[in-house]
Structures are given as C-alpha cells and as structure tokens.
Amino acid sequence: MHLSETPFAEQNKQCVPSSCGHIHDISYPFRLKSDPKHCGHENYELSCEGNHTILDGDESNYHIVQAINYDNSTIHLVDPDIREKVVCSLPKPLRSAYSSLLNRFTTWRRRYLPSPSHVRSVPISLVETITVFSCPFPINSPDIVEITSCLNRSYASSGLFRGHRYATMAELSPSDLKVGCSVDLMSMTSWHNYDANANSSILSLHKALAYGFELSWFQNVYCDKCPRHTGRNSYQSCEGENSRNVRCVEISYGCDYYNFRFFKTPDCCKNIPYVMLEFKTLLAILQCKS
Structure with missing residues (x-):
C-alpha cells in the first residue's frame, strides 16, 4: 500500500520553506x-x-543542527559543548536530552537492497555509542582510551574524583563494567572514519564527538498510517526513505528475531544487521540508577 496522498504531503505544499x-x-x-x-x-x-x-531550545538542553537531509529523512546534530579546537571538551551528562531525542527519532534508517528480494529494504545503524566511565583502578585495552587528564584541574584536585576516567567507542554492555566502575555519560557519533579495529586515542574520540550524529525521523513521522497487525501470521511494516515513497508492506511471521542486533529474513536465510538498541538500553539503565 502506497501512502503518497497523505496529510503531511498536502500540508508541505501549503507552507513556504524557512x-x-x-x-x-x-x-x-x-x-x-x-x-x-x-x-x-x-x-x-x-x-x-x-x-x-x-533543536530543543532549552538553554541547558539543546543541539545545533548541522544539516537536514530530506532524501533519506535524517538530521545531523552536534553537541554545543564540544568545541572543535579543544580536544578535551566533553558533552554534559544530560541523559534527558537523549531521552527526548529518542522519543522523536530513531538511531537507524532503511536502505534499499539493489536486487529484488522478499526484504525490500534493510535497516542500517546511523550511530555508534560513545561511553565515558570511571574506575578506581587502571584498565589497559586497545579500544579504551584514558581521559583522566582531560578532567578540570580544580575538579580533579578537589578530592571529589579519585581514580581513572575512560572513554570507548566499542560496544559496551552493563556486564562489561567491572565492580567499582560506573558510567558517567553517554553520547553518539556518526563519524564515518571511525574504525572499531583501530586503537582509540583522545584525538579520535574528539573527532567523533565533534562530528556529531545523525538520526532519522522517518519511522516516527510517516509510519502511523500502517496498521500493526493484519492477520495471525503477518504484520504491516513501514518502508521507504522519505515522504515520497512511504509504503506499508505485509511481512510474514517467518522472520525469527534472534537478539537486538540480528534477525533472519524470510526465505533468504541471511543474517542482516538490525537496529542498534544498546544506546537506548543503557540509557534506560542509567536513568533507573539515577
């Protein structure tokens, strides 16, 4: 089912772009x-x-818009606390800022397959998670960088913080944190030069933070018209990349979900990367602890 004639399409014709x-x-x-x-x-x-x-004009909780891409329904945001020429600048630990964003955007978008398939498009992740955490003991790992030296001198010498502070762009689950360690803040990046196999450094961390991140509004804005269920063995999925090609597609329950990151597609028997939920999951855990 195509949704070409929709209220938002008609509304857009009546408004002059700003x-x-x-x-x-x-x-x-x-x-x-x-x-x-x-x-x-x-x-x-x-x-x-x-x-x-x-975006989000609250004085203590906002992001600067770097770009808006209407072709793939993504917005590119940067944290105003990250200064391009200050390597040690870090975002504020405002968990509510990301909660607000993730209620309106997704950290993934759909991309079309180049050849005909039962799966007309596949979800691709837009972001990698950056986690900053503290431990009372040193950690030696190629994908973890120590940023203790980036702490404000007065804060570090006040006695309020003792130990080591680290940052990583690798996947990190709550079970990965050793006893005595705690997560200080989380951020996101869509920096395309990020290499998970390369050794982390303060410079690469800063470049990733300074680039910012991209989020998609497609699912939250254009997919309300698709019914969730159509029968006992099928459901409706919303597919497309922008307002010009929104489609409701019936999907068979032959698709078995294995975990947060992979699912098996009907009839093709290929594992395709699915939605990255680690950021939202960890964010929820942090909010429960705060």
Whole structure:
C-alpha cells in the first residue's frame, strides 16, 4: 500500500520553506518557532539563534543542527559543548536530552537492497555509542582510551574524583563494567572514519564527538498510517526513505528475531544487521540508577 496522498504531503505544499544560517529549506516535519503553527509538527520545532539552527531550545538542553537531509529523512546534530579546537571538551551528562531525542527519532534508517528480494529494504545503524566511565583502578585495552587528564584541574584536585576516567567507542554492555566502575555519560557519533579495529586515542574520540550524529525521523513521522497487525501470521511494516515513497508492506511471521542486533529474513536465510538498541538500553539503565 502506497501512502503518497497523505496529510503531511498536502500540508508541505501549503507552507513556504524557512531558513536559518546555512540550513535552508526547513520544511515538514520541521518548522521554526516563527513559522505558522499549521506548518511542520510541534515535536520538530526549531529555533534560530545567532545564525544557528537549534533543536530543543532549552538553554541547558539543546543541539545545533548541522544539516537536514530530506532524501533519506535524517538530521545531523552536534553537541554545543564540544568545541572543535579543544580536544578535551566533553558533552554534559544530560541523559534527558537523549531521552527526548529518542522519543522523536530513531538511531537507524532503511536502505534499499539493489536486487529484488522478499526484504525490500534493510535497516542500517546511523550511530555508534560513545561511553565515558570511571574506575578506581587502571584498565589497559586497545579500544579504551584514558581521559583522566582531560578532567578540570580544580575538579580533579578537589578530592571529589579519585581514580581513572575512560572513554570507548566499542560496544559496551552493563556486564562489561567491572565492580567499582560506573558510567558517567553517554553520547553518539556518526563519524564515518571511525574504525572499531583501530586503537582509540583522545584525538579520535574528539573527532567523533565533534562530528556529531545523525538520526532519522522517518519511522516516527510517516509510519502511523500502517496498521500493526493484519492477520495471525503477518504484520504491516513501514518502508521507504522519505515522504515520497512511504509504503506499508505485509511481512510474514517467518522472520525469527534472534537478539537486538540480528534477525533472519524470510526465505533468504541471511543474517542482516538490525537496529542498534544498546544506546537506548543503557540509557534506560542509567536513568533507573539515577
């Protein structure tokens, strides 16, 4: 089922795109605060401050918009606390900021397969998780970098923190943390030059943080029209990349979910990378502990 004639498509024709700084063509689902309320969606309202396009205009909880890609329904965000020329700059531990983002965006998007298949598109992850944690003892690992020296001198010498602080872009589950270690903050990156097999360094960590991350609004904005269930052995999946090709596709329950990262596709018997849920899972655990 194609959803070409939809309210958001019709609404977009009636609104003139806005611009702020280098971000042009701000249109549905986004709108500026100065735009008419019938344009865009209230959950995707942006503000224009000092020639910067801002998502979540709260003074202590916001991200700067680097780009909006309407072809694949992604937005590129950067943390304002990460300064490009300051290698030791780290994001604030604002867990609520990411909770708000992940209620409106996904950390994955769909990409079409080049050849005909029962699976018309596959989900690909947009982000890697960056975890900053502290331990009372030293850790020696090629994919973990010590950033204790990046702590503010007054904070480090005040006695409030004793031990070692580390950062990693490798996958990290709660079970990986040894007794006495605790997670301080989590962030995301879509830095394309990230190499999970290379030794981590403070410079590579900074480049990843400074690049920022990309999120997708496709699933949250365009897929409400697809019914969740159509029968005992099938359900409806929403596929596409942008507002021009939203489709509801019936999927058989022959698809067996194995875990968070892989699933088997019907009839093709190939494992395809699935949605990365580690960030949201760890974030929920951190909120429960706080």
